[in-house]
Amino acid sequence: MLSLRGGVVRTTISQIAEVSGYSPATVDRVLNDRAGVRSRTRDAILQTAHELGYFGLASAYGPPEVEMDFLLPAGDNTFMLLLRKFIIEEATKYAGIKPRLHLYEDFNPEHLAERLLELQGHTDAVAIVMPDHPSIREAVNRLVIGGIHVATLVSDLPSLNKIGYVGVDNRAAGRLAGLLTGRFLRDDREHDVAVFIGFASYRGHEEREMGFRSILAQDYPHLRIRDIVQVNDDRERAYEETQRLLMNEPPAAIYNIGAGNQGIARALRDAGASPVFIAHDLTEATKGMLMDRTLDAVIDQNPRVEAREVIKLLASAVRGACEPSYPPRLQVVFRENIPVV
Structure with missing residues (x-):
């Protein structure tokens, strides 16, 4: 049975497995977007996850709208291009999420800190991929003091009052x-x-x-x-x-x-x-x-999973929920085990 805490439905892998009829291991593979699962099975599990509110963070009155900003490096880095794409795609699965992408080419830490501070009063949550610098860390802490929830993505920053880091070790x-x-x-x-x-x-x-x-x-x-x-x-x-x-x-x-x-x-x-x-x-x-x-x-590392998990983390924090986390995992790929997507 699904549990309610703070008016928010919390869905777990075990609950999705029980309702869908598949094993927790298979559900975990689908939710982490790993290969080796038939398309029919994947579709059935994702459908069950949607119906149980895994992607929706639903409440009795519908979820409050969350304005969410992502600061990512610009350029043609293929991984970052995929991450941007998946952020938009995954955000559409969650009710009430308004994602905004901000791409930067200037890596000057003082300028990046200014861009962060410009978000004060204009957002509920921020996810960042940024260099490690005192000016950036101070800007993040000022956002947090102002009531904005911040998470680091792909590359962590130490000594921050952030709600978490989403990425591999x-x-x-x-x-x-x-x-x-x-x-x-x-x-x-x-x-x-x-x-x-x-x-x-x-x-x-x-x-x-x-x-x-x-x-x-x-x-x-x-x-x-x-x-x-x-x-x-x-x-x-x-x-x-x-x-x-x-x-x-x-x-x-x-x-x-x-x-x-x-x-x-x-x-x-x-x-x-x-x-x-x-x-x-x-x-x-x-x-x-x-x-x-x-x-x-x-x-x-799986950019789709990272996009999904950072959205879940931020939305949960803004809405006062406590969502389970499924961090991305490292996978070694050789010529012989290239996954078929």
Whole structure:
């Protein structure tokens, strides 16, 4: 039986499983948008979830309207393009949600802080993907003092009065990348590794580098990080930097922490080089790189799940509810297990 707390229907995976007749594990796979579920089963579970109010946060009088703002980086980063798309799509599943996207190209922290403060008095909730900087953290805390609910998305920020973070454990993601690199280069010879960083000011990128370094030092001391290249998630810059690396002594492995995979792959194809290449986020572009073996493995986080969960988190906070959270999970994708969507 569904429980009511504060006038709000709280729906759980177990309740959806009981009503739909499918196992909790299958329901969990559908709600986390993972592969391996028949379309008919997926549709039935999603229909049950809708009917039980999982996507609606329904109350006896209908849910109050929530104005929700999302501040995300602009540009052609494929993962961010997907995240923007899914935010709009997922928001339509929730009654009373009014999403607004704000895209920024200027990474100046003072300017970003100003953009945050401009939302005072004009929104109920804010989700941000932003660099880690004192000015940004102070602006967020001022929003919270003003009664606005704030969540971090994809990359966390410390020391904030936020309601939560929605995203993967980025340090664990970096350790996973290091494990894969070490397993691919198991001959115990010394090898040079190149690390590409999108923006060092993103805490998520910093945490991935820390995780990668830690497992190489711990388990694979024969692998040496020779080059650390910041490319600002720019494909052309990634292409040029990869060309530069390949002109001298090519690294045995490349780990790309952020965006720019298409630039790296193009340089590798042009040079006919085939180092171990580990990257993040499964997109149509990285699927193609896996298929032609330019890319060895992708560490994926699910942008649709992240969009859904941050909307649920913010809407619940504004409406005084306590919604269960299903955080996104890390998944390693190889050429042989590319999910069929």
